[in-house]
Amino acid sequence: MTPHALTAPQFDVSRATTASRAGAFLGVLLLLCLATFPFWADAGWMREFNEMACYLIFAMMWNLLAGYGGMVSIGQQAYLGLGGYALLVMGNFWGVNPFVAVPIAAVLTMLVALPVSQIAFRLQGGYFAIGTWVIAEVFRLSVANVSAVGGGSGTSLTALRGIEKATRQSVTFWLCLAGAVASVALVYWFLRSRQGLALLAIRDSEIASESQGVNVRATKLGVYLVAALGAGLAGALYFLGNLRISPDAAFTVNWTAFSIFIVLIGGIGTIEGPIIGVILFYLLSKFFSDFGTWYLVGLGLLAIVVTIRFPRGLWGWLSQRFDLHFFPVQRRLVLREPDKETSHG
Amino acid sequence: MLGWIDTIVQGVLLGGLYAMFAMGQSLIFGVMRLTNTAHGDFIILAAFGAFSLAAAVGLPAAAAPWLALGLMLPIAFAAGYGLQRAVLNRTLSHDPLPSLVVTFGVAIVIQNLLQEIYSADPRSIESGGLNTASVALGGGLAVGTLPLLIFVLAVAMAIGMQLLFDRTPIGRAFRAVSDDKDAAELMGLDHRHVYALATGIAFLLVAVAGTLHGMKTTVSPADGPALLLYAFEAVIIGGMGSFYGTLAGGIILGVTQAIGFRFDPGWGIWFGHIVFLAMLVFRPSGLFPKTR
Amino acid sequence: MALLATRKLEAFYGDFQALFGIDFEIERSEIVAVIGANGAGKSTFLKTVCGLLKAAREAVHFDGEPIGGLRPGRIVQRGIAMVPEGRRLFSSLSVEENLLMGAYARRSGPWNLATVYDLFPILKEKRATPSTALSGGQQQMVAIGRALMSNPRLLICDEISLGLAPIVVKEIYNALPRVCAGGLTVIVVEQDVGMAQLVSSRLYCMQEGRVTLTGPSGDLTREQISQAYFGV
Numbered sequence: 108m109t110p111h112a113l114t115a116p117q118f119d120v121s122r123a124t125t126a127s128r129a130g131a132f133l134g135v136l137l138l139l140c141l142a143t144f145p146f147w148a149d150a151g152w153m154r155e156f157n158e159m160a161c162y163l164i165f166a167m168m169w170n171l172l173a174g175y176g177g178m179v180s181i182g183q184q185a186y187l188g189l190g191g192y193a194l195l196v197m198g199n200f201w202g203v204n205p206f207v208a209v210p211i212a213a214v215l216t217m218l219v220a221l222p223v224s225q226i227a228f229r230l231q232g233g234y235f236a237i238g239t240w241v242i243a244e245v246f247r248l249s250v251a252n253v254s255a256v257g258g259g260s261g262t263s264l265t266a267l268r269g270i271e272k273a274t275r276q277s278v279t280f281w282l283c284l285a286g287a288v289a290s291v292a293l294v295y296w297f298l299r300s301r302q303g304l305a306l307l308a309i310r311d312s313e314i315a316s317e318s319q320g321v322n323v324r325a326t327k328l329g330v331y332l333v334a335a336l337g338a339g340l341a342g343a344l345y346f347l348g349n350l351r352i353s354p355d356a357a358f359t360v361n362w363t364a365f366s367i368f369i370v371l372i373g374g375i376g377t378i379e380g381p382i383i384g385v386i387l388f389y390l391l392s393k394f395f396s397d398f399g400t401w402y403l404v405g406l407g408l409l410a411i412v413v414t415i416r417f418p419r420g421l422w423g424w425l426s427q428r429f430d431l432h433f434f435p436v437q438r439r440l441v442l443r444e445p446d447k448e449t450s451h452g
Numbered sequence: 453m454l455g456w457i458d459t460i461v462q463g464v465l466l467g468g469l470y471a472m473f474a475m476g477q478s479l480i481f482g483v484m485r486l487t488n489t490a491h492g493d494f495i496i497l498a499a500f501g502a503f504s505l506a507a508a509v510g511l512p513a514a515a516a517p518w519l520a521l522g523l524m525l526p527i528a529f530a531a532g533y534g535l536q537r538a539v540l541n542r543t544l545s546h547d548p549l550p551s552l553v554v555t556f557g558v559a560i561v562i563q564n565l566l567q568e569i570y571s572a573d574p575r576s577i578e579s580g581g582l583n584t585a586s587v588a589l590g591g592g593l594a595v596g597t598l599p600l601l602i603f604v605l606a607v608a609m610a611i612g613m614q615l616l617f618d619r620t621p622i623g624r625a626f627r628a629v630s631d632d633k634d635a636a637e638l639m640g641l642d643h644r645h646v647y648a649l650a651t652g653i654a655f656l657l658v659a660v661a662g663t664l665h666g667m668k669t670t671v672s673p674a675d676g677p678a679l680l681l682y683a684f685e686a687v688i689i690g691g692m693g694s695f696y697g698t699l700a701g702g703i704i705l706g707v708t709q710a711i712g713f714r715f716d717p718g719w720g721i722w723f724g725h726i727v728f729l730a731m732l733v734f735r736p737s738g739l740f741p742k743t744r
Numbered sequence: 745m746a747l748l749a750t751r752k753l754e755a756f757y758g759d760f761q762a763l764f765g766i767d768f769e770i771e772r773s774e775i776v777a778v779i780g781a782n783g784a785g786k787s788t789f790l791k792t793v794c795g796l797l798k799a800a801r802e803a804v805h806f807d808g809e810p811i812g813g814l815r816p817g818r819i820v821q822r823g824i825a826m827v828p829e830g831r832r833l834f835s836s837l838s839v840e841e842n843l844l845m846g847a848y849a850r851r852s853g854p855w856n857l858a859t860v861y862d863l864f865p866i867l868k869e870k871r872a873t874p875s876t877a878l879s880g881g882q883q884q885m886v887a888i889g890r891a892l893m894s895n896p897r898l899l900i901c902d903e904i905s906l907g908l909a910p911i912v913v914k915e916i917y918n919a920l921p922r923v924c925a926g927g928l929t930v931i932v933v934e935q936d937v938g939m940a941q942l943v944s945s946r947l948y949c950m951q952e953g954r955v956t957l958t959g960p961s962g963d964l965t966r967e968q969i970s971q972a973y974f975g976v
């Protein structure tokens with residue numbers, strides 16, 4: 108023991124960084140600017156933003172599930188589709204205002220995820236991934252066989268017919284914006300909570316955290332449910348903007364494929380990653396999607412190369428290189444006074 | 453009554469095809485616990501490969517697919533070995549994410565390349581009438597010759613793989629590496645080589661499965677994921693680490709789907725999935741769990 | 745010239761340095777013991793020699809040639825075999841299959857299934873039994889037999905007495921003279937200092953990743969050893 112170690116260290120525990128404070132300021136400005144979109148922007152722009160927001164919400168949730176929770180699912184489209192169909196049923200059949208139905212659809216989706224998790228959790232690792240895919244297929248096939256919601260060819264969201272077009276567009280846009288902000292905030296809040304800390308511990312070592320009193324199963328279930336809630340929200344919002352839903356569009360594995368791509372390119376296990384990933388994904392599709400199948404071949408190859416060569420993604424690389432954190436989840440120790448008395452013990 | 457027997461028989465034969473899809477997956481699971489999400493796409497790729505090779509060899513349709521398969525086997529082995537060595541070995545760790553994402557990427561690449569080359573139209577490998585021939589079983593029952601051949605081959609595959617795994621030096625190496633990779637390294641095994649051999653052999657099975665699948669029915673570039681799910685279900689139902697289990701799992705899945713189809717064509721596949729999920733709940737380690 | 749020599753050998757687990765410049769030598773046909781408390785670096789040292797951990801090429805010489813950082817498979821082929829700590833038998837392989845795995849490197853020499861069964865007759869009886877169904881002592885015999893099957897020039901035994909009853913330990917060590925009859929060189933790693941002194945001609949004591957004492961096993965006093973062992 109050196110005497111050095113015996114004196115109480117003078118540390119502050121801090122989370123905010125200069126970048127995070129500057130980022131927060133810029134972020135609020137950007138959001139305020141975005142919120143005024145419906146008063147001056149083109150309807151086409153708003154539609155594009157809505158789509159981006161849905162992808163962001165969905166990718167954010169996949170990131171929470173896989174990047175933080177270690178549960179790599181290929182079946183999150185089950186909950187996206189379910190959210191969409193819940194909206195449809197409430198709006199078309201039960202006469203619920205479709206805008207009000209959006210959050211309810213998300214909650215209903217989460218309720219369905221509770222029993223489903225008991226099946227999915229029977230499998231681990233890669234088997235969990237394919238098992239969740241099977242579950243999503245069960246949802247797709249079930250819905251495709253229900254003629255009341257249009258069967259395999261799907262149906263339109265007629266509940267929106269009575270609402271004026273401009274109002275519909277504006278409200279849909281605001282809901283998407285709010286949903287995107289809420290999903291980022293939700294993940295941020297979750298990770299900074301006790302559960303989030305437990306989650307990070309589980310990610311490092313499931314056995315060690317179990318022995319430290321972390322309830323691994325309950326924490327994982329919590330993450331799974333939150334991810335389902337978010338996916339349901341994304342689905343309800345997407346089909347609110349799209350006005351039409353079909354089982355193939357709602358339950359396609361492409362949803363998860365694209366969100367995996369978004370999260371990996373941006374940086375898995377970070378909050379900034381999916382945001383950057385969505386922007387990159389949109390830019391890529393703007394410029395290259397005309398190439399059709401070759402564009403998708405390129406996305407596939409890019410995912411392979413990034414996974415092997417740059418497993419931390421773009422944001423992981425940037426934040427490591429420049430020590431940037433816009434959403435500081437971790438606690439940092441800051442020395443109060445540089446300790447000048449070095450002892451030679 | 454006869455209708456039901458017929459349904460069961462057709463289901464068993466369909467299950468033979470599913471078991472064939474699953475054999476390669478079962479081997480890879482058993483040796484390295486790698487989840488290859490492109491497994492179904494490799495089967496479809498093999499079907500299209502056989503389709504093109506059969507057209508290129510210029511033999512009568514009754515012989516062309518078999519020669520095509522013969523030509524494809526060494527290519528398949530080399531491709532499997534190379535893919536494992538060059539790409540998949542780098543993705544293996546306790547974290548399932550890298551291997552899942554990489555094989556998922558491979559799946560997307562295969563699907564879209566096939567679509568670019570062959571278009572989205574379904575195709576079938578010309579087999580000179582084998583796919584329509586049938587064998588009478590007596591009592592008014594008849595089964596297709598090709599499905600019967602597929603079933604027999606699937607049984608032979610299961611027996612062959614189980615013997616390879618249990619009785620041969622290479623099977624011993626597979627089990628040793630699967631048990632304890634580091635200890636196997638200390639014996640002088642290179643696990644990268646052993647894994648690559650396993651994937652090479654799995655690709656041989658995939659080549660056979662793809663060719664026969666392409667002869668039996670039509671295939672299109674987007675079919676892969678469905679086959680992956682059937683193969684996966686067969687492996688899990690049967691229990692990890694047993695090829696006989698995989699065979700049984702395939703048959704159970706086939707019979708279940710056939711019964712479902714009989715009730716309503718829309719619910720056949722759904723019914724198969726449900727039985728798989730029920731299996732997970734009530735017998736999570738499968739029918740033939742590894743005992744030791 | 746020494747059969748195995750390490751010079752300023754260092755080893756790391758990620759950023760954590762576990763060995764700090766180990767100098768070690770063993771002559772042909774010598775039995776050398778390595779002792780030390782838990783975490784002293786003994787197992788790390790062995791893993792580095794066997795190639796399971798990275799080492800600088802020139803830091804390890806075997807039979808005059810640098811072998812540091814080679815893959816374990818290459819090192820086995822040159823003639824170093826290890827009985828790993830905790831035995832590490834292949835659980836889905838039978839006793840005989842485990843032994844056959846040891847012969848994978850295909851080196852020629854006196855050891856084969858027949859001579860190993862001769863050394864440990866009980867294994868012949870249990871040849872078809874799954875290795876996990878054996879008693880601890882029998883499992884240790886399989887681990888030793890498996891290492892011998894590669895016909896090594898240097899045998900490394902890591903903590904073979906760990907978790908075994910004293911009488912079983914004695915039985916296993918009684919086989920050592922017959923194992924070494926052909927002039928085999930052996931490194932024994934032990935926590936049981938008395939046993940280590942008894943079977944070896946020289947010993948090294950390690951503490952916190954460094955060699956703290958070395959000398960002929962018979963000449964070292966209890967005080968010297970406990971000083972080197974605990975650093976007090």
